[in-house]
Amino acid sequence: MPNLSLEERIQRIEDELALKKLIETYSKRADEFDWHGWAGTYTENALDEFDGAFGTSRGRKEIMERARGFMEPIYDDFMHYIVNIDIDEIQG
Secondary structure (H helix, E strand, O other): OOOOOHHHHHHHHHHHHHHHHHHHHHHHHHHOOOHHHHHOOOOOOOEEEEOOOOEEEEOHHHHHHHHHHHHOOOHHHOOOOOOOOOHHHHHO
């Protein structure tokens, strides 16, 4: 983090921790069948595109309903493991 002030560096660390927590919450809520909590990890105007699987959903409510409809009947066989989070890749 060259040429960043101390405040900017601290903010970047806080942002990275918040992103990691969001990713962990996303997976944990799905694994608990907490579709409402899972959908809460999306913004109200989110666009969710799963090409070849679920298609496209727009908005938190539609994302939740589509995921619940597709995943709830088969989800007993799934569990998320989140590894290798690279924030630089996520930020571009």
